[in-house]
Amino acid sequence: MAISRDEVFERVKEVLIDALGVDDDEVLEGATLMGDLGAESIDFLDIVFRLEKTFSIKIPRGELSPPDDLQNNPEYVESGKLTEKGLQRLKDAMPHARDEDMKKFEEDPDIAKMPDLFSVGMIVNYVTKKAAA
Amino acid sequence: MRWIWIDKFTAFESGRYAAAIKNVTLAEDHLHDHFPAYPVMPACLMIEGMAQTAGILVGEARDFKEKVILAKVKRASFLREVRPGEQLRYEATIEQVSPEAASTAGKIYVDGELLGNVDIVFSHIDNNLSGLTFPKENFVFTEDFKSLLHTYNVSAGRA
Numbered sequence: 001m002a003i004s005r006d007e008v009f010e011r012v013k014e015v016l017i018d019a020l021g022v023d024d025d026e027v028l029e030g031a032t033l034m035g036d037l038g039a040e041s042i043d044f045l046d047i048v049f050r051l052e053k054t055f056s057i058k059i060p061r062g063e064l065s066p067p068d069d070l071q072n073n074p075e076y077v078e079s080g081k082l083t084e085k086g087l088q089r090l091k092d093a094m095p096h097a098r099d100e101d102m103k104k105f106e107e108d109p110d111i112a113k114m115p116d117l118f119s120v121g122m123i124v125n126y127v128t129k130k131a132a133a
Numbered sequence: 134m135r136w137i138w139i140d141k142f143t144a145f146e147s148g149r150y151a152a153a154i155k156n157v158t159l160a161e162d163h164l165h166d167h168f169p170a171y172p173v174m175p176a177c178l179m180i181e182g183m184a185q186t187a188g189i190l191v192g193e194a195r196d197f198k199e200k201v202i203l204a205k206v207k208r209a210s211f212l213r214e215v216r217p218g219e220q221l222r223y224e225a226t227i228e229q230v231s232p233e234a235a236s237t238a239g240k241i242y243v244d245g246e247l248l249g250n251v252d253i254v255f256s257h258i259d260n261n262l263s264g265l266t267f268p269k270e271n272f273v274f275t276e277d278f279k280s281l282l283h284t285y286n287v288s289a290g291r292a
Binding site: 045046 | 204205207228229231232233234236254256260261
């Protein structure tokens with residue numbers, strides 16, 4: 001049975017509180033994992049495991065996060081920014097990114113700003129779709 | 134110097150569960166500094182003991198092909214101090230394992246009584262390169278280390 005987006009949000013919130021030691025009022029829809037919630041790259045391994053367990057899903061590598069081939073491919077990155085093609089690749093790979101975050105990123109597609117796409121809402125979008133599949 | 138903080142495995146079920154013991158003894162130098170006249174087994178070394186128990190379990194699950202590195206201590210709790218003459222028992226269970234990482238749950242007992250919990254996430258670092266390169270040889274599970282495992286009756290690479 002599919003679970004509602006609201007319910008997914010509540011459970012994702014619990015996962016992030018446990019994994020990152022943050023307070024529940026910090027886990028907002030638009031909060032970024034690295035910027036706002038202080039996640040480090042290593043925390044993503046933990047978060048992925050916790051999400052898999054909580055929702056009984058499998059999260060294959062590169063599905064939740066940007067694809068591995070993006071950052072080191074000259075076709076996709078030029079002077080530290082995503083090219084038109086790179087941006088398209090990112091959008092195709094991350095349909096669960098929040099629209100407002102993606103629009104903001106498109107204005108200045110600096111790869112250093114890519115972590116800003118990792119918001120609580122993005123995870124909720126991804127899990128809601130995955131749990132319904 | 135070898136950095137080995139378990140004395141031997143007492144149970145080993147490939148890919149699932151391992152138990153190891155560690156005898157705490159005043160022959161260990163560190164106890165005389167931690168603390169002078171009041172020796173206590175440091176909690177950080179019990180985390181290391183659990184990391185070795187669980188890390189070997191995780192490594193063996195993939196035939197010691199992965200470089201298994203402690204990525205994160207998810208939880209570490211201890212209910213009391215451990216003194217010389219006591220025996221620690223580390224029990225580790227693999228909760229999840231993927232090509233990139235593994236997650237383990239661990240309980241520590243002292244002379245049969247629950248002392249605490251240490252839950253860990255390990256990274257298979259070759260699969261989490263993020264643009265970095267690591268030496269090709271497995272510097273975690275070296276040949277020396279694997280041969281040491283034989284003394285614990287854990288087969289290196291399931292030979």
